[in-house]
Amino acid sequence: xxxxxxxxxRDWRNETxxxxxxxxxxxxxxxxxxxxxxxxxxxxxxxxNIKGIKDKxxxxxxxxxISIVKSCVAQTKISFPEKNKLSTFETLVAEIxxxxxxxxxxxxxxxxxxxxxxxxxxxxxxxxxxxxxVAKVKGEVTSLDEREKVIYFGLKDKNDESIINCLIFRYxxxxxxxKLEIGNxxxxxxYSEIYKPYGRLSLKTSLIELAGExxxxxxxDQLKNKxxxxxxxxxxxxxxxxxxxxxxxxxxxxQGAAIxxxxxxxxxxxxxxxxxxxxxxxxxxxxxxxxxxxxFQKMENIDALxxxxxxxxxxxxxxxxxxxLVREVANLEIPVVCGVGHDKDVSLVSLVSDLAVSTxxxxxxxxxxxxxxxxxxxxxxxSFLINAFEKKLYASSHKINTLxxxxxxxxxxxxxxxxxxxxxxxxxxxxxKYSTENLTNQINHLESLIINKYGQLxxxxxxxxxxxxxxxxxxxxxxxxxxxxxxxxxxGIIVKSIRQIKKGDIVDVNISDGKINSEVxxxxx
Amino acid sequence: xxxxxxSDSLKKLxxxxxxxxxxxxxxxxxxxxxxxxxxxLIKSSKERxxxxxxxxxxxKKEINNED
Numbered sequence: 001x002x003x004x005x006x007x008x009x010r011d012w013r014n015e016t017x018x019x020x021x022x023x024x025x026x027x028x029x030x031x032x033x034x035x036x037x038x039x040x041x042x043x044x045x046x047x048x049n050i051k052g053i054k055d056k057x058x059x060x061x062x063x064x065x066i067s068i069v070k071s072c073v074a075q076t077k078i079s080f081p082e083k084n085k086l087s088t089f090e091t092l093v094a095e096i097x098x099x100x101x102x103x104x105x106x107x108x109x110x111x112x113x114x115x116x117x118x119x120x121x122x123x124x125x126x127x128x129x130x131x132x133x134v135a136k137v138k139g140e141v142t143s144l145d146e147r148e149k150v151i152y153f154g155l156k157d158k159n160d161e162s163i164i165n166c167l168i169f170r171y172x173x174x175x176x177x178x179k180l181e182i183g184n185x186x187x188x189x190x191y192s193e194i195y196k197p198y199g200r201l202s203l204k205t206s207l208i209e210l211a212g213e214x215x216x217x218x219x220x221d222q223l224k225n226k227x228x229x230x231x232x233x234x235x236x237x238x239x240x241x242x243x244x245x246x247x248x249x250x251x252x253x254x255q256g257a258a259i260x261x262x263x264x265x266x267x268x269x270x271x272x273x274x275x276x277x278x279x280x281x282x283x284x285x286x287x288x289x290x291x292x293x294x295x296f297q298k299m300e301n302i303d304a305l306x307x308x309x310x311x312x313x314x315x316x317x318x319x320x321x322x323x324x325l326v327r328e329v330a331n332l333e334i335p336v337v338c339g340v341g342h343d344k345d346v347s348l349v350s351l352v353s354d355l356a357v358s359t360x361x362x363x364x365x366x367x368x369x370x371x372x373x374x375x376x377x378x379x380x381x382x383s384f385l386i387n388a389f390e391k392k393l394y395a396s397s398h399k400i401n402t403l404x405x406x407x408x409x410x411x412x413x414x415x416x417x418x419x420x421x422x423x424x425x426x427x428x429x430x431x432x433k434y435s436t437e438n439l440t441n442q443i444n445h446l447e448s449l450i451i452n453k454y455g456q457l458x459x460x461x462x463x464x465x466x467x468x469x470x471x472x473x474x475x476x477x478x479x480x481x482x483x484x485x486x487x488x489x490x491x492g493i494i495v496k497s498i499r500q501i502k503k504g505d506i507v508d509v510n511i512s513d514g515k516i517n518s519e520v521x522x523x524x525x
Numbered sequence: 526x527x528x529x530x531x532s533d534s535l536k537k538l539x540x541x542x543x544x545x546x547x548x549x550x551x552x553x554x555x556x557x558x559x560x561x562x563x564x565x566l567i568k569s570s571k572e573r574x575x576x577x578x579x580x581x582x583x584x585k586k587e588i589n590n591e592d
Binding site: 447451454455458461462464465467468469471472474475476477478487494496510 | 531535538539541542545546550553556557559560563564566567570571574577578581585588
């Protein structure tokens with residue numbers, strides 16, 4: 001199965017269902033889409049053979065489906081030689097094959113000349129041819145018939161009576177943002193198709209734009225006033241950018257200079273850019289732009305959306321003055337930075353955007369500016385932090401020095417005081433010692449004094465005793481008797497003279513060991 | 526043995542000595558009594574004095590040892 005084809009078919013189916021305001025399966029079921037992708041039908045017969053596609057469906061979508069199939073299959077073929085540009089041989093072979101294919105197609109066409117068509121078949125054949133006649137046509141609106149889903153109108157040539165019937169689906173009409181009024185000169189984009197039940201040719205319009213600068217300017221002013229009155233451009237509606245946006249959505253054309261201007265001026269702040277390619281030129285760009293915006297609306301974590309393109313005339317910037325697009329932008333929750341250049345009048349998308357500048361470069365600058373500021377702030381704060389820290393450090397070390405100085409000073413003081421006390425104490429000790437010694441001396445002195453005195457006393461006593469002894473011994477009468485002396489007493493009286501006695505007296509003679517009684521015999525003188 | 530009081534003994538001895546020196550004629554009996562008393566006092570005084578001397582010497586030694 002051709003999966004890229006299936007993807008394209010599905011996109012087309014979803015888009016179509018949306019345009020017509022019906023459920024997806026009302027257009028084509030998934031099963032039918034898969035069958036188409038598998039069989040790659042390139043003609044009505046091939047397509048109507050697929051289950052789910054009957055005449056009615058074929059009439060509505062047949063040509064579109066076939067053109068999608070053809071474009072997709074052709075693309076895969078063309079891409080083959082491109083991939084191998086260097087190999088001239090292979091390119092040659094591919095070209096030859098392509099030529100062969102073209103030859104075959106030509107033959108088929110010739111065959112078809114001889115073929116007899118049914119009316120229906122012929123109209124199908126014509127419609128298939130007509131599907132490639134996409135064109136822009138300018139004319140005046142002559143009739144108007146607005147239905148629920150489709151608007152029918154007639155377009156008349158300005159110079160002659162030529163007329164063509166046109167139809168446009170409601171969605172595309174609304175996106176075009178041009179109110180059809182009889183007599184207006186407009187330009188329509190589309191291709192022709194024959195409506196089989198009536199055999200009538202009409203221009204299937206996909207986009208309507210106003211013709212002429214003056215008309216454009218008038219429409220611009222009207223829409224601007226209308227939206228302004230609604231308050232769509234008011235300052236209080238503006239969202240501000242996040243402090244430091246990181247993921248940036250970008251809508252612009254991959255072809256123009258704007259994309260380069262934007263990305264090179266964004267700066268190296270590690271932005272993630274989600275880019276959705278969109279045409280930006282002319283009115284037809286409006287569909288692309290709306291699709292891109294809707295895609296971003298579904299995405300998460302987009303910090304800011306940038307819509308940029310270079311400057312241009314009012315005509316080339318028509319898409320940016322489209323009401324539907326302006327409303328889509330207004331409804332976005334993501335803050336929008338618009339960098340769309342302008343000649344004289346600022347585009348309405350710029351006015352409705354949250355931030356508007358006039359170049360893609362300026363848009364990039366607005367987004368990267370807070371980063372510049374942040375980096376500058378980090379640098380500034382960083383050096384401030386270091387300075388402050390150094391100051392603190394210096395203050396601390398100064399304080400420590402002061403403290404340690406005063407500490408050592410006080411400590412020295414203490415030591416000095418201490419040594420003074422010590423000296424004082426030593427002096428006192430000395431005094432105590434001195435007085436103790438003094439006392440000891442005194443005691444010793446007293447001691448020797450006592451001893452001497454007492455010794456003398458003892459000696460004196462001794463002398464006294466000996467003296468007494470000698471006296472007593474001397475006076476002891478027994479001593480005389482022992483020496484042989486005797487004591488004579490008469491009647492108890494010691495006889496000391498001859499007068500005490502007379503002849504014949506009996507006297508007691510006491511000697512050392514007894515008494516002798518003696519008679520006085522003679523007395524001599 | 527009753528402790529001899531040296532001072533008392535000396536006083537008594539002094540009295541005895543004085544007694545002898547004051548007498549012109551010494552009564553033999555009385556003199557003998559005094560002598561006997563004196564001899565007794567001298568003997569006890571000498572003993573006491575000896576003891577005091579010894580104690581004094583001891584004390585002196587102790588004092589010298591303390592130095």
